Amino acid sequence: MKNKKNKLRGEFKMKQTPQPIQDLANQIFGDSNYKLYDWDLDRIYIERDNEEYTIRMWNITDETIRWTLFKDVPDEDGGSHGEEMDFGLFEYELEPQEEVYNNFSLEKFEYEMNQSKFVALVLDFLKDEILECDSCSEEYGITINLKDVNFVVSGVEWDTAIQEYLGTNGYHNVNFTFGDGNWTTIYKN
Structure with missing residues (x-):
């Protein structure tokens, strides 16, 4: 997991983060004291207090996102794995401008x-x-x-x-x- 995140940081420019993604991260962490360094359709990669987290998003609709928060935990062999920390349902509203x-x-x-x-x-x-x-x-x-x-x-x-x-x-x-x-x-x- 760590190698993929480092690869993401090094090779991709940060794209504009949609407001629902920012709002979801703020809700999960309770504030905005984190660095959102990449996201895709079903994952948000975050660094907070020198620790790395991944928010996995499931069953995304135009109104809700099911999510699970994973903390990046180092393994003895130098790798890492995600430890589930929390989960929930996030509700949001999009502007009615899309076909x-x-x-x-x-x-x-x-x-x-x-x-x-x-x-x-x-x-x-x-x-x-x-x-x-x-x-x-x-x-x-x-x-x-x-x-x-x-x-x-x-x-x-x-x-x-x-x-x-x-x-x-x-x-x-x-x-x-x-x-x-x-x-x-x-x-x-």
Whole structure:
């Protein structure tokens, strides 16, 4: 865990932190005496009093975020692991400015992923078939819950159709991991 955080600090510029992310961290810590040094769609990386923490976010909707706070604890071998410290449900309100497709906001996910072209293409292609998104990133792809994982687009299975679509946009090596129910992860190699 520590190596990943150091990598994040060294390679990425700090992107603008959305207000709900800042508000969540403030609620968890009770103040703003911490350094929020990176975040992605489902994690917030924080340093406070020379200790590192990760807030893992689950079941993100336009109104609530389930969260778990982990403290980075060193291991004897020089590595580290996250020790669960607390958990809860955070409620927030967004300004009504986003176009919403079937209860999920394409613009919100595009913004949070720093305008990831790959993720935006996937969301645009599947927008009418997505029930919810669990996570997405340019590096790891996007995990989505579809209405029906067996749907067809113009007589072609959706996964074949999206591979062709992504290929015409420069993403030729696309893979899928199918999970429980209609959950799937789409990622590029």
